[in-house]
Amino acid sequence: MSSSATRSIPLTSASETPAANLARPTPITRPASLVAPARRGLPHHAGFWVTAVAFLLMMAFNTVPTPLYALYQARDGFPTVVITVVFAAYSIGVMVSLYLAGHLSDRIGRRPVILASVAIELVAAVLFLLWPEAVGLVVARFVAGLGIGMLTATATAHLADLRRISHPRGTLGFAATIAGVANMGGLALGPLIGGIVAEWVPAPLVAPYLAFAAAFVAIGFAYAFVPETVTRPVVREPYRPQRVRVPAESRGRYWAAGIAAFAAFAVTGLFGSVAPVFLAQLLHQTDHLVAGLVSFAVFGAAAASQLVFSRLSARAQLRLGVAAMVAGLVLLGVSALAATLATPAAATLFVLGGVTAGAGVGLVFRGSLVAAGSLAAEGSRSEVTSGIFLLAFAGMTVPPLLVGVSLLVLPLVPVFLGFVVLVLGLIAWAGRRMLATTD
Incomplete structure (x- = not known):
């Protein structure tokens, strides 16, 4: 089914579809108060896989530094507590973003939020390249966390949405499984890439960030053609943080x-x-x-x-x-x-x-x-x-x-x-x- 289809689905977020509910079929409805988007792009089933790859790449980027911290520490001589501060900056960024923006895709659409997340992760990669000292690492990790806080709920929701439309008679268990694999699988892939880079690639504190920056540009371009699955309300509600x-x-x-x-x-x-x-x-x-x-x-x-x-x-x-x-x-x-x-x-x-x-x-x-x-x-x-x-x-x-x-x-x-x-x-x-x- 192409993205120009006029059907729309109920507004949901990733956190609204826990594993227990994802196993049951969810009907596609046509909310009367919403206006369906008319945009040409990838078929919904292809958009599903582009979204999954984007999710995987961004999660992997955020664990690539794990085996590289020892290189930064050996180079600059800072204590171990600095590593935990750098890591904590990422988690704080995620929490801030979850609180302020984790729910916005229900109102403004999945695509704008995920494209913004890709852009933020690209900025974080550039910060790693241009500001490799301890303070720069803290800032880069905080920025990366902001992007991931916007990504996790929205990407999982978009996968569920795309699955509903491309397989309306199926169940959402497959979407939940792919979302979980992209999330945890990306976190697993990152340290492996970082370890290989640290062991065998020249300039190990530069090469992975260049590679991921290029990957973000490519996946951002591809994701721009993924169909939107949420239509914006005719009357917008005032913004409020997550409660x-x-x-x-x-x-x-x-x-x-x-x-x-x-x-x-x-x-x-x-x-x-x-x-x-x-x-x-x-x-x-x-x-x-x-x-x-x-x-x-x-x-x-x-x-x-x-x-x-x-x-x-x-x-x-x-x-x-x-x-x-x-x-x-x-x-x-x-x-x-x-x-x-x-x-x-x-x-x-x-x-x-x-x-x-x-x-x-x-x-x-x-x-x-x-x-x-x-x-x-x-x-x-x-x-x-x-x-x-x-x-x-x-x-x-x-x-x-x-x-x-x-x-x-x-x-x-x-x-x-x-x-x-x-x-x-x-x-x-x-x-x-x-x-x-x-x-």
Whole structure:
């Protein structure tokens, strides 16, 4: 079906279609108050894949620096806390953008928001090239976070929209799967690319950003021809930031879902920021490709677990995810203790623990979104789920930043074990509460 079709779909956002609802067919309707856009471009099925590639590329760009931080640190001699500040700047940018602009595509359309996100990521790539000092890294990461905060909900919503139109008799489970793979798969691909660049490519602090800048120009041009799926209201409502409204009787369950998301993203934050430092100082593994491969394996496990276990019930997925996170965190703690005893198996335990915890992260976060969506009142699903995203990115920010600050005054092993104990406690409490109220 071409983009000139006059049908339009209900206004939704990514956060309005959690995994539990994406498995059911959603009819295409024709809102009377909206005027359908008339624009020629790609067919909807081709636009679906262009959108998925754009999503994947932009997520990959934001984890490319992970194995490169050690190169910046060796060049400039800054402490590990600076790495966590750089990483935290990204998460803060995401949260600011989610709060201010994460819901705008419901009102102004998917294409303008995603094209703006591509432009912002291009600016971030240029900042990495022109301002490679520590302050510049903080600014570049903050700008990149602004783009991703606009992207995640909108791209997932656009994939669901395009799937509805190109396959009106099908279900949206496929769109949800592709969105999850593009999101977590992109996060996994980035460190692998960064590790390969750091190991074998000349000018490793320049080449990846040049490559991604060129890719953003290309994908931005291609995405400009993707059909719009949201029509603008004839009468525009006044702008307001995203709000979170949860019924009073559901707030306990909502906070359990939010804390589970916080704990899950704390693990991704660790492996997206300071894990290479742990590999170097704790396990004496300084190979940049190995650092990239470890982060790739953790994020990849988070993406793969959602694919492998997608046919299980929501409760079974959540139970498995909590168990995997607990087991993985215990293995990470054991690896730290083994490293102090110079046990050869310490590195293997570290990687195994990260991969196991990563697999749990994918299932737990998906379960958090499903739980939050089930608590939303009519018309507030976007707001409720955006709150989960905000708590998740707070988890990606605060614990790794505390780790970096603690390393200024404490040895590595106690700090690492403290992180493990903190996240274990959070996921054990939140997981038990969520399982008690999940069918």
